[in-house]
Amino acid sequence: MKQKIIFILSVTLLLVTLNIKFVNAHSGDTVYAYFSNSPIIDGIINPAEWSVAGTVRFPNSTDTVTAYFLHDGSSLFIALNIPDNTNNSFDDSGFNIDAAHNDGTSCQSDDFLFRMNRAGDDKREGHGPGMFPGDTPTGWIVAVNNVTGGWQVEYKFNFTKFGIPINTQYTMGLFIHTWDDAVGSDFDNWPSGDIYFQPNIWADIIISVTTAVTENHNPKNEIKVFPNPSNNFTTLQFSNPENKNHILIIYNAKGHVVQKIENITDTEVRVENKNRESGLYFFQLQNHTGIAGQGRFIIE
Numbered sequence: 001m002k003q004k005i006i007f008i009l010s011v012t013l014l015l016v017t018l019n020i021k022f023v024n025a026h027s028g029d030t031v032y033a034y035f036s037n038s039p040i041i042d043g044i045i046n047p048a049e050w051s052v053a054g055t056v057r058f059p060n061s062t063d064t065v066t067a068y069f070l071h072d073g074s075s076l077f078i079a080l081n082i083p084d085n086t087n088n089s090f091d092d093s094g095f096n097i098d099a100a101h102n103d104g105t106s107c108q109s110d111d112f113l114f115r116m117n118r119a120g121d122d123k124r125e126g127h128g129p130g131m132f133p134g135d136t137p138t139g140w141i142v143a144v145n146n147v148t149g150g151w152q153v154e155y156k157f158n159f160t161k162f163g164i165p166i167n168t169q170y171t172m173g174l175f176i177h178t179w180d181d182a183v184g185s186d187f188d189n190w191p192s193g194d195i196y197f198q199p200n201i202w203a204d205i206i207i208s209v210t211t212a213v214t215e216n217h218n219p220k221n222e223i224k225v226f227p228n229p230s231n232n233f234t235t236l237q238f239s240n241p242e243n244k245n246h247i248l249i250i251y252n253a254k255g256h257v258v259q260k261i262e263n264i265t266d267t268e269v270r271v272e273n274k275n276r277e278s279g280l281y282f283f284q285l286q287n288h289t290g291i292a293g294q295g296r297f298i299i300e
């Protein structure tokens, strides 16, 4: 009993110290979760299923971890590619989500911590103040796989788990961490930091929950496509008075993504077709609120 009391006291002291260190240290980084078809949660980050994802890379102690974000109108999908080939079964990955994005200097009742180990047998969830993982997970699905040179984790969360209303844009706080058991370090965090309990350094994740069906019937944007049919290049013109950031995704007739053009803030984008087979192609223009328009063009 005496030992237990001492332990609690030292944890409290540690938190107080770190809270002082990280006061007002919110990174302000933003990553968008774009609308997409649902990826398959099998622990393999298939490039086609995550090709339109919002992507962020962050340094690990041994390499760089890549995180992907998507949503399908009812669930949030997050994948982590962790290039750690030391292959220790206790390696784990996880993240904290501040669902209400209400910051704070310690964990709040809306906050979650999720954790998954590389062996695939240690799925955990923590919730609310303290939130060290130990609860049985509910409302989410996760799969993990060892792949060449590292490992991959895919998560699916129902929006209801985070209290996200439908047909809205939503901002959450996010804090990712990985543990490499060979290195024995949990300093591999993004945006930055060295423990699980720091809402002030969380990044923003912005999620639009507008459904694709609504967008298809009410296209926000008439997109001009010319020349069409085309040979060497196709130009797309659209209205973008506020110079919002757009992403253009081009699919072939089989529905495979053949190109993704990011960071379009102009009202025009030119697509090079030189090395592309002739035939029918589809495109979708997205911004952070969802699908801004879509159409098709032909390459001769």
Ligand SMILES: [Ca+2]
Binding pocket: 039, 040, 041, 042, 043, 044, 045, 046, 049, 154
């Ligand atoms: Ca997959």
Ligand SMILES: [Ca+2]
Binding pocket: 084, 085, 086, 087, 088, 091, 180, 181, 182, 183
């Ligand atoms: Ca390892």
Ligand SMILES: [Ca+2]
Binding pocket: 098, 099, 100, 101, 102, 103, 104, 108, 109, 110, 111
């Ligand atoms: Ca919170």
